Amino acid sequence: MLSLLEMSVTGGILIAVIVIARALGINKLPKKAFLVLWAVALCRLILPFSLPSPASVYSVAEQAGVTVRRPGVLLSQAAPAGGQGGAEVPAALIVWGAVALLFAALFLIVHLRARRNYRVSLPVEDPFVAGWLEQHRLRRPVQVRYSDQTTAPFTYGVLWPVILLPKSMDRSDETRLGFILSHEMAHIRRFDAFWKWVLAAVLCLHWFNPLVWVMYVLANRDLELSCDESVLRESGRDARAPYALTLVGLEEKRTHFMPLASSFSKNALEERITAIMKIKKTTIAGIAAALALVVAVTTVFATNAAPKSTGGIPAPSPSASVSPSPSPSAAPGGPLAKVPGGVAEIKDRPGPVVTNGTGEGGDDNYPTAYTKAQYDLVISTLKFEGYEKMSIAEFNRKINAAFNSDGYWDEGGVGRAYETVMMFLESTDPNAPFLLNTVQASQDEYNARTEEVYSDKRVDPDFRGTAEVYREDDIYGDTVRRQIATANYTFTYRILDQDKLTVEARDQFLQNVMQGAQDYLNGKTPGELLDDKDGEAHFKTALEAAGKAAATSYIEFTGCEVDYYDAFDSYW
Template identity: 30%
Template sequence: MNFVYMSISAAFMILAIIGLRKLLINKVPHLVFEFLWILVLVRLYIPYDFATDHNFYNLLYGIRGKLAETDIFNIDFKNYYIDRTFVEFVTMSSFKYLFTLVWIVVGLMVFSYFWHDYISAKKIWKNAVPATATEQVQNLLQKKGLNNKFDVRESKEISMPMAYGVLHPTIILPAGFDTNKTIVFEAVILHEYMHLKYHHPFLQHIIVLILCVNWFNPLIWMIYRYIGRDMEISCDMHVLDQIGSNNRESYALSLLEMASNKGKDMTFYNGFTKHLVRERTVAIMKYKKTSIKAAIFSVLLPVVVFLLFGTSDNYVFGDEIEAGEMEVVIVEAPELPNYREIFVPFSELEPYLVKNDAQTIDELKLNEFKTLIPLEEGLTEELHVNTEVAMYQYSGTLQLVDADLEKENFVSYYSGSLYRK
């Protein structure tokens, strides 16, 4: 499993998840979409090779094969495949060296951008002091039966509450944060708590590292965009689980009030961002307890997505064999005749006639005549064909040029000429 293939597979998964998100948003728990994004990260960085017969990639190869067989787009069935050209290109030494150089240089530039953001975020955390509302926060979490192990600080450098930290998870409140507005206060604290409970800061760090490595894949940047949305909405849904659906309107108003504050969005903080307020408000107002039907569907959806897009195709590239990624085992074939004789009605031969080449009534040229041969009979190099055309008998020997293995037969292709007796 090579790096480029893993990145391409992840790109297809991203497109599929974005499509599902458009169709199913507010119909299934947003936690499902977070889990689907994690599956993309698994596909990106865990080099497993779990091949199946039925997945999206085999479907693409099947369609490609049918197009080549029917020659709709003038693709030669035997010699030319788009994927072969692509593989040969990306395995060229000059391409590898150039790509590696550009990959490292741009990757370091992307990393430096996020590193500056990381240093700024850590500076805010270091300069923050224990919050005066710490006791109120702890009492709220205790009342809701939630773990109150997280630190609570306040800072003059921010205008909105934020969740920060992997090793030292912390809720940071702006200095002078009004705790008298009970509804707003509870909404803010519970929202930031959910970010820490579900390890969103850690996930953000992972995504940033992935962007630094896979910066060349534009669809990887879509993860950065969408996973932030789904983390925020997921936290909103968890808060509503705590305060009840009857408080949807007040929670939505709290969201609007906090989002109206002017503040800089930072990569390594989670908070009440002013962006995506409309999407989050709609999700809040449509909130309802997950039904059994939706719960079952939510479990099955990631499984289906993984089987379709997270598994590998069973198509073997030549370079995989050359690189030693695939083991070739040569098994001695049983003794079989090297020819097979059949009589074929002319109607079955006519689609394979080479009509553009020079030919006389004495000769019929055939190109890649397709026939099925049972597995037990084995492949034959030569096919002796007899047919009848307009009361004349034709016969000749065709040579094997290609073959595909199906469950019970060889799909064999023969080319050659038949001559009138």
């Protein structure tokens, strides 16, 4: 799910586009078009997902995806499984929540104070008003009342709406009164009181985003402009001047701020008068232009990029492997040796592979090694200071942003450097756990979540591991390794709380699962492994048990597959 900050940023971009479109077309297009656009912006700000579109502006920033995947690195010492304990609530979350509640309380206090004035109002008993209501009947019962506690007409209530008039208002001017009732009835028909509540709620959630404040002000203005337009469509263009005079007279008397009620008179009077005097007849061309604007803005700015397939150089097969050199002190017929580093290396490739050259060449122009400059670029770009304590949400966003940076695939860019380093990185390299575990897992988590949003189906990230055991023997002083069993596997998991799960805890979960797989093989004698006809099934059961034991309240193990398993007696 998208975080609140992500929703606010993308929603803010959409609001900025709507503001520009509004400035250019507010007096040229039907006002309803802008109400529809504000509704789209509200959805973008409150819905933690979005629909994919090939035409989305975010397509240009779509990440290329993981093109080289390697098994994870099992550290020599894995800490016991367990949860993180009582994680503290981030201070930023506390501040956000406190301010959001403060704004919500202010809105409610203003509204509840106004409600006390509503209760002392009395029904308007006027033949003209009664006849007007009869001609404009709705399914919801509408009341017209008056009160000496208000100075300007307004509407409140959603299911049982009330048009409240000032007691001092001269109701003998039926033309003027008809304008007022028509305007307020337009609010009622469109459920504007409800939309004002939604706008206020979104403002409370996104109080830190100045563009949301802009949306709140302009959307409220457009509710009034649209009602003005509705009245004049009904009354005719000849009513523009008297309607504008009615508006001016009521604005002069308004004294109260009512953020959750639909008021006849609002701020930005000059904008309203200008819009009234420039109102035009509705034409097919105008409707088509408004529809095109709504569709274009929604498609380009309110959607996410459509997923695209990832290509690139395939990862080396983990089954073709040798392990680091064994210790010469291993005794003949000794116990099974745990593989140092826990991950197989790519067979028959040069090492060390750090060069001072370009790192390019070889068959099909594929690189044959990585340079020190490429290695340093990858580490300096991706290894953020204090990353271990970052939440998964923050770290994965940073990793994704790094790979979406300008010049990703340019010559000398971090994309090419990363691909090359990943192809030839030694598992004994000090940064191998970071690149092969931390970064690979974060990339897959981001991609899995993206695919889940696009497909509306659950997609769990997966992680690959390798477990191997050897027996070391001495032949006239030469140490030989006899490979007994090897297993390549993939397991899936689910992040339950992306904001509380830290990178350190996620990596520990991965370590605990890999350690459990390795421990299963280490705990068997060569004979037991070689004679076990159901070795693959037993290994999978052990892997599942390790995954469930490694789960915490923030991350869970969801399944596994054994990609390759074999127990055999051979020498290397």
